[in-house]
Amino acid sequence: xxxxxxxxxxxxxxxxxxxxxxxxxxxxxxxxxxxxxxxxxxxxxxxxxxxxxxxxxxxxxxxxxxxxxxxxxxxxxxxxxxxxxxxxxxxxxxxxxxxxxxxxxxxxxxxxxxxxxxxxxxxxxxxxxxxxxxxxxxxxxxxxxxxxxxxxxxxxxxxxxxxxxxxxxxxxxxxxxxxxxxxxxxxxxxxxxxxxxxxxxxxxxxxxxxxxxxxxxxxxxxxxxxxxxxxxxxxxxxxxxxxxxxxxxxxxxxxxxxxxxxxxxxxxxxxxxxxxxxxxxxxxxxxxxxxxxxxxxxxxxxxxxxxxxxxxxxxxxxxxxxxxxxx
Amino acid sequence: xxxxxxxxxxxxxxxxxxxxxxxxxxxxxxxxxxxxxxxxxxxxxxxxxxxxxxxxxxxxxxxxxxxxxxxxxxxxxxxxxxxxxxxxxxxxxxxxxxxxxxxxxxxxxxxxxxxxxxxxxx
Numbered sequence: 480x481x482x483x484x485x486x487x488x489x490x491x492x493x494x495x496x497x498x499x500x501x502x503x504x505x506x507x508x509x510x511x512x513x514x515x516x517x518x519x520x521x522x523x524x525x526x527x528x529x530x531x532x533x534x535x536x537x538x539x540x541x542x543x544x545x546x547x548x549x550x551x552x553x554x555x556x557x558x559x560x561x562x563x564x565x566x567x568x569x570x571x572x573x574x575x576x577x578x579x580x581x582x583x584x585x586x587x588x589x590x591x592x593x594x595x596x597x598x599x600x601x602x603x604x605x606x607x608x609x610x611x612x613x614x615x616x617x618x619x620x621x622x623x624x625x626x627x628x629x630x631x632x633x634x635x636x637x638x639x640x641x642x643x644x645x646x647x648x649x650x651x652x653x654x655x656x657x658x659x660x661x662x663x664x665x666x667x668x669x670x671x672x673x674x675x676x677x678x679x680x681x682x683x684x685x686x687x688x689x690x691x692x693x694x695x696x697x698x699x700x701x702x703x704x705x706x707x708x709x710x711x712x713x714x715x716x717x718x719x720x721x722x723x724x725x726x727x728x729x730x731x732x733x734x735x736x737x738x739x740x741x742x743x744x745x746x747x748x749x750x751x752x753x754x755x756x757x758x759x760x761x762x763x764x765x766x767x768x769x770x771x772x773x774x775x776x777x778x779x780x781x782x783x784x785x786x787x788x789x790x791x792x793x794x795x796x797x798x799x800x801x802x803x804x805x806x
Numbered sequence: 807x808x809x810x811x812x813x814x815x816x817x818x819x820x821x822x823x824x825x826x827x828x829x830x831x832x833x834x835x836x837x838x839x840x841x842x843x844x845x846x847x848x849x850x851x852x853x854x855x856x857x858x859x860x861x862x863x864x865x866x867x868x869x870x871x872x873x874x875x876x877x878x879x880x881x882x883x884x885x886x887x888x889x890x891x892x893x894x895x896x897x898x899x900x901x902x903x904x905x906x907x908x909x910x911x912x913x914x915x916x917x918x919x920x921x922x923x924x925x926x927x928x
Contacts, residue, residue: 483809483810486810486813486814487810487813490813490814490817493817493821494817494820494821497820497821497824497825497844498824500824500828500840500841500844501824501827501828504834504837506834506836506837509836509837509840510836510840513840513843513844516844516847517847520847520850520851523851523854524854527854527855527857527858527875528857528858528859528862528863528864528865528874528875529854529857529864529875529879529880529883530864530866531880531884532850532854532880532883532884532887535884535887535888536850536887539887539888539890539891540843540847540887540891543891544843544891544894547891547894547895547898548836548839548840548898550898550902551836551898551901551902551905552836553905556834556836556911556912565827565828565831565832566831569827569830569831570827572826572827572830573823573824573826573827573830574823576822576823576826577819577820577822577823580819580822580823581816581819584812584815584816584819585812587812587815587856588856589811589812590810590811590812590813590814590855590858590860591858591859591860591861591862592859592860593859593860593873595856597856597857597876597878597879598859598876601878602876602877602878605877605878606865606867606874606877609867610867616866616867616868617865617866617867618865618866618867618874618877619865619866619877619880619881619884622877622878622881623881623884623885627881630885631885634885634888634889637889637892637893638888638889638892641889641892641893641895641896642892642895644896644899645895645896645899648896648899648900648902648903649899650902650903650906699866700866701864701866705884705885705888708888709888709891790888793892797895800899801898801899801902
């Protein structure tokens with residue numbers, strides 16, 4: 480009952496925020512509104528039992544993507560009028576699409592229906608046999624890392640490719656060591672603030688520690704390489720935001736970050752090839768250890784490490800690129 | 807168990823239409839990217855709703871739980887979210903590049919203005 484009430488409430492919040500985004504013209508408000516939208520969506524995912532997804536949405540939607548948007552918007556983009564209705568042509572076209580989709584939803588299974596086709600066959604098999612075959616309680620991780628290992632490898636390559644694309648797109652600033660007085664729009668006046676200083680000194684180590692916990696506990700609870708990578712990346716980027724990108728680059732140079740992006744994909748691929756050499760299929764971890772489940776454990780640990788490395792390094796690399804494009 | 811019935815899908819549908827309207831109507835490139843994000847999130851909502859079982863629990867095996875929601879849509883959407891932010895970043899990098907070349911990120915102004923800083927993309 481309480482779930483249904485929360486579901487309806489959050490759906491209303493999502494609708495309100497989405498309509499506000501349609502009518503808002505100011506980029507700053509847009510970014511803040513989409514942060515609220517992400518938080519509401521991630522709470523809704525928790526209610527719909529998708530804890531791993533909620534975790535990712537919270538770290539990505541409300542964390543990283545806001546940082547990326549903030550790096551691109553400028554005060555001079557703020558329009559004179561902050562509010563406008565969309566044109567009637569767009570609304571009409573949207574309504575047309577909406578009616579077609581509405582017709583399509585009418586034969587969908589009802590909310591929470593146990594007999595829905597999606598819950599038969601594969602889902603039952605994964606829920607019933609994954610513990611025997613893989614040996615870890617989090618079924619989402621079993622499916623993600625082992626049963627659908629190919630698919631996840633593809634996703635990691637997509638993230639890597641996106642990171643490379645942003646690196647290629649960044650403007651070619653003159654090479655050379657960064658000047659000490661590098662432009663940092665917010666940093667100097669921020670550091671006088673005791674709250675931000677505490678965040679810088681005390682919170683960031685905790686965020687990084689939490690990221691590592693999520694990385695290695697992903698077999699047993701919600702979490703895994705994708706979430707951990709985003710959390711670790713967010714922790715490191717927060718340091719850059721509060722001090723300066725130049726100081727962050729002195730700790731983690733951009734060369735290492737780029738290397739880490741590629742290394743993660745390499746680790747993932749090599750684990751797959753190791754299976755081939757030991758006489759099994761590509762990405763079959765069962766042969767990596769003395770027993771099937773031990774091999775699966777090792778394989779999942781290694782490929783999650785690869786995923787975490789690529790994702791976190793890509794996030795930091797994105798931040799560096801946008802920071803460089805700004806100056 | 808008739809309520810909420812199909813409500814989740816209908817809200818996802820409205821969100822999708824909102825995203826579509828933003829992408830079609832807005833002339834600001836940053837807003838277009840936010841619209842794409844909303845469009846995408848509507849699809850996420852449909853998938854996750856499909857995976858929900860009433861009185862189900864998160865798909866983490868435990869002796870005290872008997873009904874689990876479907877883990878398959880969770881896997882698909884989890885990776886889709888991270889890939890989504892990576893592709894959004896590519897879009898933002900393009901926007902930043904357009905700003906360098908034209909000095910604005912508004913499509914109407916881009917149409918009017920000559921390139922201020924002609925660049926050859928390597």
